[in-house]
Amino acid sequence: MPDTQARILIVDDEPSIRMSMALILTQLGYHVRSAVEGFSALRAIREEMPVILITDLNMPGMSGFELLSVIWRRFPSIQKIAMSGAYSGNVVPSGVAADAFYPKGSSTSELLRIIGALPQREPHAAQPCSASAPLRIDRDGHNWSSEACVTIACPHCLRAFPQSIGTTSGFALETFCTHCGNSIQYTIVEPPGLRRAWTVDRAQNASLSI
């Protein structure tokens, strides 16, 4: 029997699908929330960890393919159901990081059967999102205008984006992910070669000033 107290997050860009599934599952006793695509689903997960995630695959913003991949790596305890009208049968399509597949348009009893057959996992606390541990970023590149920049991999959505830093250095700098908008704390770290040159330079200057 499915756990009717389970928290379910439904992700679909079609309002009619979100509303009809939420209505059915709420009536069956589930605690249901919904999101319109992957980035908003990740925000909803940060607010409250669902037990089960049911997501469409083709959506604007972050697709279900990418969302499932992020959740597989960041929140492995969440039970994941992919759904789509583009595939038939109950086999999880190749390349989709889900525990089960629900063909859109199938019956409610089929959905409940899939939910009931999901693998049970231990409750999992969300991985810390580096709020207290800034990312360590090597100062290692320049952009097309020769401005110093680094590549930051967002710990929330796992996408990467370039960040201009100029001559910035220091601890606990802050930027916002260009994809999901989350705040990211980071620290610029000089690569070993530069650190060595800087140290030698400092040492020479020190000896000159003696």
Ligand SMILES: [Zn+2]
């Ligand atoms: Zn992000």
